Amino acid sequence: MSNLQTLLEISSSRHTHLCPRQVLGARMGLAGAAALGLALPRKDKGLLIILETDGCFADGIEVATGCSVGHRTLRIEDYGKIAATFIAVKTERALRLAPRANVRERAWKYAPDEHRHYFAQLEGYQRMPVDELFTFQEVALTKPLREILSRPGLRVQCDLCGEEIINQREIYQDHQILCRGCATLAYYQPAPVAAEVWSSFLAVQA
Ligand SMILES: [Zn+2]
Ligand SMILES: [Zn+2]
Known part of the structure; x- marks a missing residue:
């Protein structure tokens, strides 16, 4: 447990609080790696984690495992779910x-003196046996792992916008190399900006 306490201290220091989701993240990080037989924290790329949400939960997982966006060992597929898939890169086993x-109800049993929901979860999640806390499911990735990992350092240019695309994230369409923003509906579009807003911005920069 002391290991968990240390992790929770680090995780909560990134916030102004410790919350049940950080606890779930830290415990899930420890449990996922243990189930794959991988030691923590990772300093290599042997463990890839695909998270299904961002937020406090993500910080708990990151602190517990050492996997991070910066090391390309942590990815987010934002399904808005407190869940994650742990992939042993060497064997491609995925859990x-x-x-x-x-x-939430089970947590009460492990925090018998606590009468407030939130604090019962906060405490209970730290104490519950891992098999009462999580389900473990063997899964197969729908994309080849090497495609998910991709090769860092490769660069091509989008035929439409001219911007550079790294890490093999380009799309080939109608004999063109396209970035995702050009090939699909991007999350942004050009916004009309009043000329005076732009010129005052440039004036501040200068
Ligand atoms: Zn939180
Ligand atoms: Zn483009």
Whole structure:
């Protein structure tokens, strides 16, 4: 448990609080790696984690495992779910962990003196046996792992916008190399900006 306490201290120092989601993240990080037989924290690229949400939960996982966006060992597929798939890169074994359906109710049993929901979860999640806390499911990735990992350092140019695309994230369409923004509906579009707003911005920069 002392290991968990240390992790929670680091995780909560990134916030102004410790919350049940950080606890779930830290415990899921420890549990996922343990189930794959991988030692923590990782300093290599032997473990890839695909998270299904961002936020406090992500910080708990990151602190517990050493996997991070910066090292390309942590990815987010934002499904808005407290869940994650742990992939042993060497063997390609993949395990998806998620909280059990009634985990909030179960937490009460492990925090008998606590009468407030939030604090019962905060305490209970730290104490519950891991198999009461999470489901473990062997999964197969729908994309080849090497495609998900991709090769860093490769660069091509988008035929439409001219911007550089790294890490093999280009799309080949109608004999063109396209970035995702050009090939699909991008998350942004050019906005009309009043000329005076722009010129005052440039004046500040100068
Ligand atoms: Zn939080
Ligand atoms: Zn483009």
